[in-house]
Amino acid sequence: MIRPVLPAWREIALPPPVTSSQTMLMESELRLLYGLARDHFLNVGHIVDAGCFLGGSTLALSYGLAANPAYLRHQRWGPIFSYDLFEVEAWTIGRYFPQGTPPGMSFEPFYRNNIAPVSHLVEVRAGDITKSSPPPNPIEILFIDLAKHWTVSDHLVRHFFPKLIPGHSIVVQQDYLYEIGTGWLPVTMEFLSEYFDLVDHTELNSVAFHYRKAIPAALLERNLIQNLTRTEILDLGNRAIARFPGEQQRRILTSARDDFQATLASLGWPT
Numbered sequence: 001m002i003r004p005v006l007p008a009w010r011e012i013a014l015p016p017p018v019t020s021s022q023t024m025l026m027e028s029e030l031r032l033l034y035g036l037a038r039d040h041f042l043n044v045g046h047i048v049d050a051g052c053f054l055g056g057s058t059l060a061l062s063y064g065l066a067a068n069p070a071y072l073r074h075q076r077w078g079p080i081f082s083y084d085l086f087e088v089e090a091w092t093i094g095r096y097f098p099q100g101t102p103p104g105m106s107f108e109p110f111y112r113n114n115i116a117p118v119s120h121l122v123e124v125r126a127g128d129i130t131k132s133s134p135p136p137n138p139i140e141i142l143f144i145d146l147a148k149h150w151t152v153s154d155h156l157v158r159h160f161f162p163k164l165i166p167g168h169s170i171v172v173q174q175d176y177l178y179e180i181g182t183g184w185l186p187v188t189m190e191f192l193s194e195y196f197d198l199v200d201h202t203e204l205n206s207v208a209f210h211y212r213k214a215i216p217a218a219l220l221e222r223n224l225i226q227n228l229t230r231t232e233i234l235d236l237g238n239r240a241i242a243r244f245p246g247e248q249q250r251r252i253l254t255s256a257r258d259d260f261q262a263t264l265a266s267l268g269w270p271t
Contacts, residue, residue, distance in 0.1 A: 006170070006200050006208060009035030015063050022096060022114060023056020025145075028202040029174065030060040036141050036170055036208075037064030043071045045138035045165060049082040049122075050129060050156065051145030051174065054096060054107065055114035058082050061143070062118035078123035081135045083146065086111060086126050130155040139163040145174035150184035154223040157188060162220055169211040171196065176207035177252050183260025184225045186240035186253055187233050191224060198243060204252070230264050230271045237261075 012031045019027065037047060037060070047065070052058045061080055065071050071079070086108040093101050108126050115122055125132050130152060142160060147153040164171070173189060175182035189196060189209060196209040225233070237257035244250050 006032075006210075007035050007039030009039075014060070017117065018056075018059050018063050021056040021059045022054040024053060025056050025060075025174070026202060026205065029206045030056060032172065032200070032202060032206060032208065033057055033060040033143060034064035036172075037061045038067045039064075040170060041065060041068055041070065041140050042168070043068070043074055043076075043079070045140040045163075045169075046135040047080045047141040047143075048135065048139050048160065049080055049143050050147075050160075051143075052082040052084045052111065053145075055111050057143055057145065058111075058115050058122060059118065061141070062115065062121045065121055066118065077120060080122045081125060082122050083125045083129045083132060084108075084111070085128060085146075134160045134163050137163075138165045138169075140165060140169055142169065142171045143174065144172065144185075147173075147175065147185060148181065150225040151223070153184050153188055154225055157192075157224050158220055158222075161192075161215060162217070164211045166211055166214040170199075171209045171211065172206055173209070174206045177201060177203075177205050177249055179252050179255040180259045183237065183256040183263075184233075186256060187228070187236040187260070188224055190236040190240040190243075191228070193239075201249070203246075203248070230261065230269045233264065234261060 009031050012035050014030055014034055018030055018034060041047060047061055049057050049061055065079065086106050088097055088101055088103055088105045088107055090103045093099060129146060139160060144156060147156060173185045176185045192215060195213055195215045197212050199208050199210045201207040241250050241253045241257065244253065
């Protein structure tokens, strides 16, 4: 079942419902998700859409799935599990929600309306993902766009990564190539680099990893970031930077590393 090379996705012609979706994702990221759902998914487990916002990622995954021969041969209800708080943040008002929208209001009805044509493919899990559970079956594709704090990332590693299929599953870290506020993601994937291969990225933001071999259960029994020292985090951040030959990616990861170190220093994190 080892399929370390991603399907060709860069030249995919996306269907109009995907290109016209309300989303913060770049079109290249939508192509990646569509391609994974169409060409990589074997229909033996689930797709996790962790941080679906108004449905851009959900639509890309769903329309890809709807063109997947393995799924079409054995169609079933809700192979995609979509997670989100579905709470309006102040900075999104005026950009994604009308002026006057109250912060904290649930936008789940907007999301459900946006994904209505493919809703039969989606199991919606609203609320704090750290208080939710992973799908009951293995996870073939894990898209992460809600690990906006290291405690959320640690929860996903502890509770969702054990569901991955060695030799097959793909993890997409959407905030990996981002300059501030998510510096724990490169550290997390570098810590687990013995078990994952970095296989592709979208120049900015998303990086895709192939789950090469099983992570020992004992390694997943503790919180990852929360049990590292600041020096260990710095070393792992440096290793992540060294993986990228591109100047743009190295600059982004350097900024992410320094931002995370400054945050940890302000908290008095053990050195």
